[in-house]
Amino acid sequence: MRIQYSLYGPYTLLYMNKLSFLKLPKNPFGKMSVYFSILFFIFLSIFFFNASLDIKGSDTFLGNPHLAIPISLAGISGFLSCVLGIWSVLKYKERSIVVYISVLIGAFVCYWIIGEVFTPH
Numbered sequence: 001m002r003i004q005y006s007l008y009g010p011y012t013l014l015y016m017n018k019l020s021f022l023k024l025p026k027n028p029f030g031k032m033s034v035y036f037s038i039l040f041f042i043f044l045s046i047f048f049f050n051a052s053l054d055i056k057g058s059d060t061f062l063g064n065p066h067l068a069i070p071i072s073l074a075g076i077s078g079f080l081s082c083v084l085g086i087w088s089v090l091k092y093k094e095r096s097i098v099v100y101i102s103v104l105i106g107a108f109v110c111y112w113i114i115g116e117v118f119t120p121h
Helices: 012-018 028-052 065-092 097-118
Strands: none
């Protein structure tokens, strides 16, 4: 067996292979899951910025599109982040920690959506 040497010693390459979960995602579904998580936070910040402007709401959800559109897009992107991340982990054996974090964010969004739909106010 030939040992590959690196700058930091002969066993650094073997150690780095064990830390493969710290790398960025390799397959397209994992990358899209991370992108949708980033979009979730962008749309959520747009929603909170619009809400801080003291825009008067209306009686219906779509009565104020400045608030309804960003929060709807944030919910959709969070849901897609969860679905694509789970697909990436199960089908393509993705082991990146970033994908797992985006799945957790998406799962929280799905939990929130289910709670909003089934729990009366």
